[in-house]
Amino acid sequence: MVKFLKPNKAVILLQGRYAGRKAVIVRSFDEGTRDRPYGHCLVAGIKKYPSKVIRKDSAKKTAKKSRVKAFVKFVNFQHLMPTRYTLDVDLKDVVAVDSLQSKDKKVTAAKETKKRLEERFKTGKNRIANHGTVVGNLLCEIQV
Amino acid sequence: MVAGKKTKKTHESINNRLTLVMKSGKYTLGLKTVLQSLRNSKRKLIIISSNCPPLRKSKIEYYAMLAKVGVHHFVGNNNDLGTACGKYYRVSCLSIIGPGDSDIIKTLPGDH
Numbered sequence: 001m002v003k004f005l006k007p008n009k010a011v012i013l014l015q016g017r018y019a020g021r022k023a024v025i026v027r028s029f030d031e032g033t034r035d036r037p038y039g040h041c042l043v044a045g046i047k048k049y050p051s052k053v054i055r056k057d058s059a060k061k062t063a064k065k066s067r068v069k070a071f072v073k074f075v076n077f078q079h080l081m082p083t084r085y086t087l088d089v090d091l092k093d094v095v096a097v098d099s100l101q102s103k104d105k106k107v108t109a110a111k112e113t114k115k116r117l118e119e120r121f122k123t124g125k126n127r128i129a130n131h132g133t134v135v136g137n138l139l140c141e142i143q144v
Numbered sequence: 145m146v147a148g149k150k151t152k153k154t155h156e157s158i159n160n161r162l163t164l165v166m167k168s169g170k171y172t173l174g175l176k177t178v179l180q181s182l183r184n185s186k187r188k189l190i191i192i193s194s195n196c197p198p199l200r201k202s203k204i205e206y207y208a209m210l211a212k213v214g215v216h217h218f219v220g221n222n223n224d225l226g227t228a229c230g231k232y233y234r235v236s237c238l239s240i241i242g243p244g245d246s247d248i249i250k251t252l253p254g255d256h
Contacts (some may be wrong), residue, residue: 003185004210030184039183077183081203082210 005030005077008086011043015079018071021045023080024087026072026095039077044095044113047071050121068121070114072099072106089116158218159228162191166230170242173229175200178239182207189214189240195221196236204237 023045
């Protein structure tokens with residue numbers, strides 16, 4: 001009976017263009033708003049995962065391959081699959097409700113998110129045990 | 145032998161308790177509403193029939209694990225569960241929101 005769709009929860013999108021992508025809940029509106037009379041939340045997720053880096057890659061190639069592309073979106077709760085993982089990346093100041101009002105605000109929000117996610121990914125990469133971290137999991141594609 | 149008898153007895157008592165809840169408590173039937181109120185955490189207990197498709201069953205169980213709600217696997221398929229609810233249709237998952245007679249909520253998670 002604990003409410004589990006809280007901010008910072010890792011979540012998988014089930015429908016839409018970003019189906020199958022992992023995302024983090026930034027803010028949740030359980031009762032809905034006037035425009036959206038259903039329970040929904042604001043998520044920030046990964047549009048394009050970083051690709052696999054091999055030892056042979058040059059530094060330039062590594063940098064290029066570790067890029068992350070992010071998105072910001074309102075999603076109905078029904079179209080999310082919650083996981084038991086949380087991601088403690090601070091996205092609340094970056095992604096606000098009004099950042100989806102206009103296209104350029106959306107772009108800046110997505111860029112900030114991308115930056116934060118990328119730096120988490122990179123510090124995760126330098127650690128020895130990478131596969132256990134949530135960030136490592138989040139930034140890998142789901143193996144179907 | 146004894147084990148078989150015991151399950152039959154508890155089975156019947158589950159049925160009895162279900163009819164009590166149908167009369168006096170609040171409940172919803174069906175996957176969509178089960179998931180919806182799992183998200184709102186208004187659930188107290190979930191009952192899944194035995195022939196619920198396994199993907200759906202594990203989805204409900206995962207949500208319930210996140211929401212810390214008890215799940216009970218009903219002994220019998222969705223026809224039986226529908227009959228136990230007093231409905232003329234099949235019910236493969238049902239959830240109890242409010243205890244009419246709060247017996248069922250205390251006893252069933254213990255059984256499970």
